[in-house]
Each structure stands twice: as C-alpha cells, then as structure tokens.
Amino acid sequence: MIKPQEIRKIGVDGLLRNNPTFRLVLGTCPTLALTTAAMNGIGMGLAVTFVLIFSNAIISALRKVIPNEVRIPAFVLIIATFVTLLRMLLDKFIPSLYESMGVYLPLIVVNCIILGRAESFASKNPVVHSAFDGLFTGLGFTLALTLMGAIREILGAGAIFGVTLWDFRIEFFSSSAGAFFVYGISIALFNFVYTKVESRMHKRKFEKLYGHQELTVQEEAK
Amino acid sequence: MTVKEFFKSKTLRCIVVLLCIALISGGLLAVCNDLLSVSAEERVQRTIKGIYGKTVGYREIATDYQSEVGTVDSVYLLEDGNYLVRATGLKGYKQGSVSVWCVAYFENGSFKGLGSVSIAAYDKQTLMSKWTGSVLAGYEGKETFDVNVSGATYSSTAINNALNTVLGYVGTLTEVQHD
Amino acid sequence: MSDIIVSASPHVRKKRTTRGIMLDVLIALLPATVAGLVFFGARAAVTIVLSVFGAVATEWVWLLCKKTSIKAIARQFDLTSVVTGLLLALTLPPLDYKYFYIPLLSSIFAVGVAKMLFGGTGKNIVNPAIAGRVFAFISFQSPMVSGWMRPLFGSVDSVAVSSATPLTSMLGDSIGAMGVSNLDLLLGTGVMGCIGETCKIALLVGFVYLVVRRVVKWQWPVIYVAVCGLISCAMGKSMNYFLPSVLSGGLLLGAIFMATDYVTSPNNKWACYVYYVLLGVVTALLRFGTKIEVVSFAILLLNLIVPLLNMWIRPRPFGATPIPQLIKQKCADLKAKLGKKKQKEGEQQ
Numbered sequence: 001m002i003k004p005q006e007i008r009k010i011g012v013d014g015l016l017r018n019n020p021t022f023r024l025v026l027g028t029c030p031t032l033a034l035t036t037a038a039m040n041g042i043g044m045g046l047a048v049t050f051v052l053i054f055s056n057a058i059i060s061a062l063r064k065v066i067p068n069e070v071r072i073p074a075f076v077l078i079i080a081t082f083v084t085l086l087r088m089l090l091d092k093f094i095p096s097l098y099e100s101m102g103v104y105l106p107l108i109v110v111n112c113i114i115l116g117r118a119e120s121f122a123s124k125n126p127v128v129h130s131a132f133d134g135l136f137t138g139l140g141f142t143l144a145l146t147l148m149g150a151i152r153e154i155l156g157a158g159a160i161f162g163v164t165l166w167d168f169r170i171e172f173f174s175s176s177a178g179a180f181f182v183y184g185i186s187i188a189l190f191n192f193v194y195t196k197v198e199s200r201m202h203k204r205k206f207e208k209l210y211g212h213q214e215l216t217v218q219e220e221a222k
Numbered sequence: 223m224t225v226k227e228f229f230k231s232k233t234l235r236c237i238v239v240l241l242c243i244a245l246i247s248g249g250l251l252a253v254c255n256d257l258l259s260v261s262a263e264e265r266v267q268r269t270i271k272g273i274y275g276k277t278v279g280y281r282e283i284a285t286d287y288q289s290e291v292g293t294v295d296s297v298y299l300l301e302d303g304n305y306l307v308r309a310t311g312l313k314g315y316k317q318g319s320v321s322v323w324c325v326a327y328f329e330n331g332s333f334k335g336l337g338s339v340s341i342a343a344y345d346k347q348t349l350m351s352k353w354t355g356s357v358l359a360g361y362e363g364k365e366t367f368d369v370n371v372s373g374a375t376y377s378s379t380a381i382n383n384a385l386n387t388v389l390g391y392v393g394t395l396t397e398v399q400h401d
Numbered sequence: 402m403s404d405i406i407v408s409a410s411p412h413v414r415k416k417r418t419t420r421g422i423m424l425d426v427l428i429a430l431l432p433a434t435v436a437g438l439v440f441f442g443a444r445a446a447v448t449i450v451l452s453v454f455g456a457v458a459t460e461w462v463w464l465l466c467k468k469t470s471i472k473a474i475a476r477q478f479d480l481t482s483v484v485t486g487l488l489l490a491l492t493l494p495p496l497d498y499k500y501f502y503i504p505l506l507s508s509i510f511a512v513g514v515a516k517m518l519f520g521g522t523g524k525n526i527v528n529p530a531i532a533g534r535v536f537a538f539i540s541f542q543s544p545m546v547s548g549w550m551r552p553l554f555g556s557v558d559s560v561a562v563s564s565a566t567p568l569t570s571m572l573g574d575s576i577g578a579m580g581v582s583n584l585d586l587l588l589g590t591g592v593m594g595c596i597g598e599t600c601k602i603a604l605l606v607g608f609v610y611l612v613v614r615r616v617v618k619w620q621w622p623v624i625y626v627a628v629c630g631l632i633s634c635a636m637g638k639s640m641n642y643f644l645p646s647v648l649s650g651g652l653l654l655g656a657i658f659m660a661t662d663y664v665t666s667p668n669n670k671w672a673c674y675v676y677y678v679l680l681g682v683v684t685a686l687l688r689f690g691t692k693i694e695v696v697s698f699a700i701l702l703l704n705l706i707v708p709l710l711n712m713w714i715r716p717r718p719f720g721a722t723p724i725p726q727l728i729k730q731k732c733a734d735l736k737a738k739l740g741k742k743k744q745k746e747g748e749q750q
Contacts, residue, residue, distance in 0.1 A: 172539050
C-alpha cells in the first residue's frame with residue numbers, strides 16, 4: 001500500500017514545495033476573485049480539494065485505460081462530473097456558499113490546478129498516492145487562499161471571518177488592483193522564506209553527511 | 223482503412239473510452255440529480271425561512287401582472303396575511319434583469335409597506351456583490367423605489383423597477399379588496 | 402574607491418545632477434505651494450508636511466532595510482522623494498485633520514511601491530506621485546471626492562461648500578454655473594479643488610521657471626493642454642469650453658509637472674509627440690465620459706504604454722540617411738522594379 005514517509009513527502013510537496021498558488025502559480029482566477037474575504041477563500045479551497053481528491057483517484061484508477069491521445073478530454077469529462085456533483089451537493093446542503101461562489105463554482109472544471117495535477121501526477125501514479133496528492137495540494141490551495149483572504153479582509157474591510165474589527169478600511173485591497181498586489185507580495189514573501197529555509201536544510205544535511213572535522217569516523221561513515 | 227483495421231486501431235479505442243466515461247458519468251449524475259435536486263417549492267421555503275426564521279404555510283396565487291419595466295413572477299399568500307412576491311425588473315446593465323424576493327406587509331388587511339428584500343437571481347449583472355445586508359435593509363418601507371448604489375447604477379435601476387412593479391401589483395390587490 | 406566612476410563613452414562632464422534638477426522642480430513648485438497654503442490654510446500645511454515626511458521616511462527606511470549605511474543614504478539622497486511627496490500633496494484635496502492617514506499612506510505607497518520596489522530612482526514604470534494619488538482615490542473614495550473646502554479667499558458669494566468643483570459643474574453641462582469666471586479660475590480665488598491646482602498663475606510661473614532652466618521642454622505641456630482643450634470643445638460642441646476645460650481641474654499641474662517626468666516619458670521626439678497628443682485626447686474623452694477628474698488616470702495609463710512607444714518609434718541614429726534622400730531612394734527603387742516588370746511583360750508578349 002502506501003508508506004508513511006511517502007505520505008509525508010507528498011504532503012510536504014503539496015503544501016509547500018509545489019504549493020499551487022505561491023509556487024506553481026496555477027489557478028489564479030479564483031485566487032484573485034474569491035479572496036475578498038477569508039470565508040470565501042476557505043469555501044473555494046475546500047471545494048477544489050473535494051474535486052481534486054476524487055478526480056485524482058478516478059483518473060489514477062483509469063490511467064492504464066485512457067489512451068494518450070484523448071487524455072485531456074477524458075480528464076475534463078471526469079473533472080466536470082465531480083464539479084457537477086459538487087454543485088448539486090452545495091445547492092442542496094450549503095446554499096449560502098453556493099450563492100457566494102457564484103460563477104466560480106462551474107469554473108473549477110477548467111481550474112489549472114486540477115488539470116495540472118491530473119496530468120503530472122495522477123496519470124502516472126497509483127490510486128492512493130494520487131488521492132493523497134489531491135488532498136494535500138487542495139489543502140495547500142486552501143491555506144494560500146485563506147491567508148490572502150484574511151489579509152485582504154483585514155485591510156480592505158476591517159473585518160475577519162465576517163466579524164467587524166474596526167472602522168478603518170483601505171478599499172484598495174478590496175478591489176481587483178489590491179488582489180493582484182497582495183498576490184504578488186505574497187508570492188514574493190513565500191518564496192523568500194521558502195528558499196531561505198530550504199537552503200538552511202540543505203546546508204544542515206550536507207554538513208551531516210560530509211561535515212565538520214569534529215565528527216567521529218563512525219558518524220562520517222554513515 | 224478497412225473495417226478490420228478500424229476495429230483494431232487506436233481511434234476506436236479512444237472513441238469507446240470517451241463514450242464509456244461520458245455514459246457512466248451521465249448515468250451517475252442523473253441518479254444524483256434525482257436525489258439531490260432542489261425543487262421550486264423548497265426554494266420558496268428557503269426564502270421564507272430566510273425572512274421569518276421559521277417555516278410558515280403558504281398558498282400560491284396565480285398572477286401575470288406586468289408593468290413596462292418589470293413583471294411579477296410568483297406570489298405566495300402567507301399564513302399571517304403577508305404576501306411573498308418574486309418580481310423581475312428590467313433595464314439592468316447590458317439590458318439584463320434582476321429578480322428579487324420581497325414581502326408585502328399587510329396589517330389588518332391594509333398595506334404597510336415592502337420589506338425583507340433579497341436577490342433571487344440576476345442576468346448579465348456584474349456588480350451584484352454590492353448588495354450586502356445593510357444595502358438591502360435600505361429598501362424597507364419606501365413609497366417609491368429610487369435607491370441608487372454608487373457605481374452600479376444600471377443594476378440599481380433594475381431592482382428599483384422590480385420593486386416598483388410589486389408596488390403596482392399590490393395596488394391592484396388593494397383595489398380588489400376595496401371592491 | 403567609490404569616487405572613481407567607470408562609464409562608457411562619450412565622456413561628457415556637465416554640472417547637472419539629479420539633485421540639481423529636483424531642486425529646480427522644487428523651486429518651480431514653490432509658488433503653487435504658497436498659493437495652496439494661502440487659499441486653504443492649516444489643512445493644506447498639514448497635508449503637505451505629512452506627505453513629504455511619509456515619502457522621505459519610506460525611502461530612508463527602505464534603504465536602511467537593505468543594509469545601506471546612513472552616510473551612504475545621505476550621500477545618494479537626490480531629493481526625488483521630496484518632489485514626489487510635495488507633488489502628491491498638491492494633488493490631494495485639503496483634507497480634514499481626521500483624515501491624516503490619507504496623505505501618509507498614499508506617500509508610503511507612492512515611494513515604497515511605485516518607486517523603491519521597482520528599483521529606486523530611474524527605474525519606476527509609472528510616476529510615483531500619480532500612483533499615490535490613484536491609490537488614495539481608490540482606497541478612500543468618500544473623503545477624496547467630497548472633502549473639498551471653500552478657500553479662505555475669494556468672491557464671497559461665489560459658491561457654497563458642496564461636493565462639486567468647477568470641473569464637475571462644467572462637465573455637467575453648465576459652464577460658469579458656480580459663479581466662477583475664467584479670471585477666478587486663473588487666479589484660484591473662490592475655486593475649490595486640490596491644494597496645488599487652484600492657482601493657475603502660480604503653476605504657470607513655475608512652468609516658465611522650468612523652461613528657462615531647461616528642465617522641461619516648453620512644447621510638451623503646451624501640446625497636451627492644447628489638445629485636451631480642443632477635444633473638449635469638440636465634445637462640448639462649442640469653443641466656450643476651451644478656457645474653462647484648460648483652467649479647471651488638475652490639467653495644468655499634471656501637464657507641467659507630472660507628464661514631463663523624465664523616467665516615465667518617451668525618450669525620443671516623435672514618440673513624445675504621439676505621447677502628449679494621446680494624453681490630451683484620452684484626458685478630454687475620459688473627462689466627458691466619466692465626469693470626474695481623470696488627469697491622474699490618463700497619465701498613469703499612458704505611462705504604461707511608454708515602453709511600447711519607445712520600442713515602436715525608434716530615434717534615428719546619428720549618420721542615418723536624411724528623410725528627403727530616403728524618399729528619393731525609395732522612389733528610385735520602385736521605378737526600377739516597375740521597369741523590370743514592364744520588361745518582363747514585354748518579353749512574354
């Protein structure tokens with residue numbers, strides 16, 4: 001089946017190394033449109049996660065059957081099925097989220113994150129791995145959207161999760177110009193922190209393997 | 223390509239696979255639709271719940287009232303004497319329209335005013351997100367509707383048209399009652 | 402080591418520095434600043450001080466965060482942020498004290514985002530003062546659109562404090578409806594508007610100074626303003642619109658000080674002609690289309706297409722064939738081609 005360290009690797013990849021919003025810069029349309037409030041961000045992120053898990057699983061199960069020439073239409077068919085299923089579920093059980101997402105709910109079908117993960121991971125890996133990849137990529141997307149939504153909501157509407165904090169608002173951040181601005185700054189900050197942490201981890205691993213003179217012979221042999 | 227070659231070729235496999243996926247998904251979605259669809263009745267119940275916070279009985283009244291700027295889509299007479307009306311106003315952005323739910327409050331048979339306005343649907347409008355709860359509360363109890371939300375003039379016009387149409391309809395109701 | 406400058410030829414030494422040019426611009430802005438203070442009093446002073454402080458502080462904090470020593474910052478301080486701060490303040494309305502955060506945040510945005518984030522002086526893609534003003538306009542719409550103050554001087558019964566300026570009333574189809582004559586517009590007496598834009602005489606004095614000191618070429622603002630006025634007349638269908646449209650709103654301020662910024666205007670003559678004519682057209686059309694003050698938006702838009710203009714309209718290199726000779730050459734080439742074609746047809750027949 002699947003080993004814990006594989007799950008860990010897929011998890012770290014999905015959340016940090018291949019974070020779809022900040023590292024792969026995929027699916028920017030819902031990112032820019034639905035981060036006006038943190039709650040919208042969470043809703044969109046969880047919807048995409050739902051579709052990702054199931055579509056990744058099914059596509060991975062069918063990966064030996066679908067011929068290479070028609071893989072994109074096949075993927076889109078499968079993804080569209082799950083998005084339609086999600087629409088029906090939301091309309092029945094959570095109508096407020098359904099209305100707040102508006103036209104971006106059917107747009108999940110052509111969201112590049114789902115198509116991208118299907119193409120690059122699910123069509124080449126077993127079912128359970130793909131499902132986990134879908135889960136963690138979706139969670140990475142959700143976290144990114146929530147973070148951006150929180151920033152834009154606090155600065156642009158003086159509220160967080162719908163709770164009004166203060167009366168001061170800079171409407172620039174609620175507008176589309178602010179969306180691009182916050183997105184760009186977030187990508188810059190995330191990558192800055194990420195490269196620093198990654199280089200420090202590499203340095204430590206390198207030192208562990210080939211490192212200081214203080215190490216004994218036995219540790220070096222490891 | 224001969225028929226035999228066609229049957230062994232890639233093309234057939236592609237077509238078969240796509241057809242299978244489409245048919246199976248279509249079948250599954252049809253089943254789910256039966257299970258999960260939201261009927262018009264349930265939508266009315268949802269609106270009532272949203273306004274009153276509880277479900278009340280209602281009776282549908284047939285009507286085809288229309289003015290030059292809007293139509294009344296459906297009217298429900300609620301148990302407590304108020305009318306729940308769904309109306310569509312025209313002349314919105316890009317010639318689109320906006321449909322609203324509103325409650326015509328009647329007290330002891332006399333019309334008090336319109337209130338509890340909420341957006342039911344819209345066509346071709348792009349700035350509907352401006353109509354938050356506080357904006358919708360501004361429509362309470364007016365004599366004629368000319369509320370303008372800054373930056374969304376056309377959509378405001380459509381909503382005003384819808385509500386004025388409801389006022390016109392309520393006028394016909396009270397006329398009937400007086401007679 | 403830092404005193405040795407290595408550069409490519411031609412090696413030309415002039416006394417001009419960026420700091421000197423910026424000093425000239427500051428001096429040119431002085432009359433408009435004084436006029437603003439005279440007309441709008443303490444509120445204008447507070448706005449100007451906050452804006453300049455925010456601009457300079459942002460630049461210094463940014464450079465300190467990049468681990469430059471204070472001495473190095475002071476050495477390379479070229480007054481561009483002071484000019485940005487002052488220009489930004491002059492385009493803001495004289496806001497009430499409770500809106501102190503507006504000039505502060507706008508100047509931080511102007512210098513921090515529009516200038517330092519892109520690389521500092523000379524590397525900004527849009528005019529920083531314009532960017533700050535647009536930021537203020539988008540973020541704080543109600544104070545910016547209705548925070549006008551009746552000037553401390555002027556025809557006493559001219560106008561009541563309202564949310565309209567002479568520009569908005571002109572666009573609403575009624576020239577002179579506010580009882581403000583062209584002379585009033587020129588002098589700025591009794592005119593409501595942004596701090597620096599009301600007294601046009603002061604702006605014109607600054608313009609003359611800049612032309613004399615050869616910081617700005619005289620034709621560019623003139624072209625911009627003239628084209629804008631003419632198109633306004635065309636839109637309003639009468640020549641009466643020319644003077645009021647030229648003298649209302651921030652047109653003169655924008656044309657003289659902001660559209661002529663070196664970094665964000667094209668770098669050769671023909672591209673500049675296209676740029677300033679387009680500016681005039683866009684300003685006039687947008688003014689009539691949206692009925693608000695659009696000079697800042699027009700300049701911002703056209704700043705963004707300047708790289709395109711630079712790419713498409715190349716300057717003629719020194720030593721290239723002069724244009725009349727080029728035309729003669731092309732005609733000769735065409736004649737030769739036609740001659741060959743006729744020969745071929747003749748042979749075939």
